[in-house]
Structures are given as C-alpha cells and as structure tokens.
Amino acid sequence: AVTEDNLVFDLPFSDFVSMVTEAQSQNETPLNLVQQFSKNQSHLALAELELTTPLDAPEVWAAGVTYKKSKEARNYEATQGKLNAETFYDKVYDATRPEIFFKSTAARTVGPNDPVYLRSDSNWQIPEPELGLVLDKSGNILGYTAGNDMSCRDIEGENPLYLPQAKVWKHSCSIGPSIILKEAVVDPYEFEIICRIFRNEELAFEGRAQVNQLKRKLEELVHYLTLDNEIFDGTILLTGTCVVPPNEFTLREHDRIEIEIPGIGILNNPVLQSDHST
Ligand code: DO4
Numbered sequence: 001a002v003t004e005d006n007l008v009f010d011l012p013f014s015d016f017v018s019m020v021t022e023a024q025s026q027n028e029t030p031l032n033l034v035q036q037f038s039k040n041q042s043h044l045a046l047a048e049l050e051l052t053t054p055l056d057a058p059e060v061w062a063a064g065v066t067y068k069k070s071k072e073a074r075n076y077e078a079t080q081g082k083l084n085a086e087t088f089y090d091k092v093y094d095a096t097r098p099e100i101f102f103k104s105t106a107a108r109t110v111g112p113n114d115p116v117y118l119r120s121d122s123n124w125q126i127p128e129p130e131l132g133l134v135l136d137k138s139g140n141i142l143g144y145t146a147g148n149d150m151s152c153r154d155i156e157g158e159n160p161l162y163l164p165q166a167k168v169w170k171h172s173c174s175i176g177p178s179i180i181l182k183e184a185v186v187d188p189y190e191f192e193i194i195c196r197i198f199r200n201e202e203l204a205f206e207g208r209a210q211v212n213q214l215k216r217k218l219e220e221l222v223h224y225l226t227l228d229n230e231i232f233d234g235t236i237l238l239t240g241t242c243v244v245p246p247n248e249f250t251l252r253e254h255d256r257i258e259i260e261i262p263g264i265g266i267l268n269n270p271v272l273q274s275d276h277s278t
C-alpha cells in the first residue's frame with residue numbers, strides 16, 4: 001500500500017520489490033507509479049491497520065562504528081571504561097574499509113508491534129536505532145526505512161569474535177513501519193533518528209541524532225557491502241547506530257521501544273525474554 005497524509009491506498013502489486021520491478025519495466029520512477037494509485041481512490045486510515053514488515057527483506061546487513069557515539073560505546077564495553085590505548089574500534093572508525101556484518105534474514109526479522117526478544121545469556125542489551133537502506137540486487141538505493149539492530153553489549157565486549165552471537169538471534173531485528181522512496185527524499189543526511197524506551201509505560205530513555213553525523217557516505221557503505229558479493233532485491237543495509245542509552249542501562253522484559261524517523265514513522269516493538277516467547 002501507499003500512504004499519503006495518514007491515508008492508505010491499495011496498490012495492485014504483491015510486494016515492494018514487484019512494485020519497483022513494474023516501475024522499471026514502464027520506465028517510470030516508483031514514486032510516479034505509486035502516486036497514480038493514490039488519486040481518486042477509496043482509502044483506509046493508517047491507524048486502523050495492523051502493519052507487517054514493509055517488505056520481506058531476504059537479508060539484512062549492518063554497518064558498525066559509523067558514528068562517534070557508537071565508537072565510544074564499543075570502547076567502553078571492550079575495556080570496562082578503562083580505555084588507555086587505541087582499540088580496533090578506533091581503527092575501524094578511521095579505516096577506509098567500514099565494518100559490515102550479516103545481521104538477519106526474513107524469518108528472524110519482525111515488523112511494527114511484534115516483540116523483539118532478549119537473549120537469555122546476556123545481561124546488557126540495548127536497541128540500536130538505525131537508518132535502513134532498501135537496496136535492489138545491483139546495490140541501488142530504492143528507499144529508506146527504520147531498523148533496530150538489537151545488541152548484547154556484554155557478549156560483544158567480552159570478545160569481538162562473539163559478534164554474530166551479540167547480534168543475531170530470533171527476533172533480534174525489526175524494520176518498518178514504512179519505506180520512503182528514494183525519489184521522495186531530498187537529502188537522507190537530514191533524517192533525524194529518535195529512540196524512546198518505555199518501562200511500565202513511563203519514558204526510561206530518549207535520545208536523538210541526525211544522519212549527518214554519519215562518518216561515511218551511504219554509497220560508501222553500499223559499495224563495501226556489494227563488493228564481490230551477491231545481494232538480492234529488497235536487501236536492507238542498516239547504517240549504524242547514533243543513539244546509545246547510558247552505559248548502566250539494559251533492556252528488560254516488557255519494556256517498549258520506539259524508533260522514530262520523521263518521514264518514515266514510528267517503529268514500535270515490545271520487548272520479551274526469548275525463553276518466555278514460545
Ligand atoms: O562493532 C560492532 C557493531 C557496531 C554496530 O552495530 C553499530 O555501530 O551500530
């Protein structure tokens with residue numbers, strides 16, 4: 001579906017990628033194609049709908065240590081705050097090659113209002129609010145979405161070789177609530193990212209940042225993801241976190257996370273303990 005002013009118009013395509021493919025076959029931009037369907041048609045109100053992931057991303061990849069805030073947080077968790085030497089996080093922040101890692105598959109990725117899970121073997125877990133790039137198989141940016149790269153700071157801090165376990169488990173990634181098409185965005189570096197965490201429905205943490213604090217260019221991250229790699233239509237690349245809760249903060253079961261990117265919407269996810277979730 002396409003939304004305009006919080007109204008929702010049906011699109012005659014089975015999914016996001018089919019819509020883009022149809023636009024390409026008509027030599028049309030996706031924006032022009034979908035706009036035809038929002039004119040003079042019946043509509044629904046966005047608030048009345050139960051949303052799913054805006055696309056079934058076959059793979060979600062993520063970039064790391066792309067903001068100074070993230071570098072500082074990693075240095076803290078790797079050294080328990082006793083930083084006295086240059087770390088590999090400092091090095092990767094400045095290196096030509098960025099950190100890119102495999103984050104999720106469609107089956108592990110949840111959408112708006114679905115629970116994200118906490119790992120049972122971690123005592124220090126946070127959401128990572130990130131701008132997500134929606135890519136086609138050639139690495140072209142089709143649009144932007146919001147994503148949560150759920151992370152275990154203690155597991156990663158213990159040993160960087162544990163990164164896949166600190167990042168990948170059931171329901172450890174969420175995306176949505178919508179995709180804003182590339183043609184509808186004047187400057188993606190102007191996106192603001194806001195993260196709120198509620199505990200007992202009271203605000204426990206709020207932080208915000210802007211994508212213009214990103215150390216790298218978005219195309220640079222896509223370049224390294226696609227270099228000698230095969231990606232698939234609808235792949236998402238999360239571009240790194242710029243908002244980190246205080247070091248003493250850890251998520252708890254029944255918290256609720258909101259990641260807002262104005263223009264994309266609010267990605268809302270309750271938090272559940274993974275061993276209570278079946
Ligand atoms: O270095 C580990 C991961 C960093 C990350 O996920 C981020 O900066 O967002």
Ligand code: MG
Nearest residue numbers: 128149240241
């Ligand atoms: Mg991250």
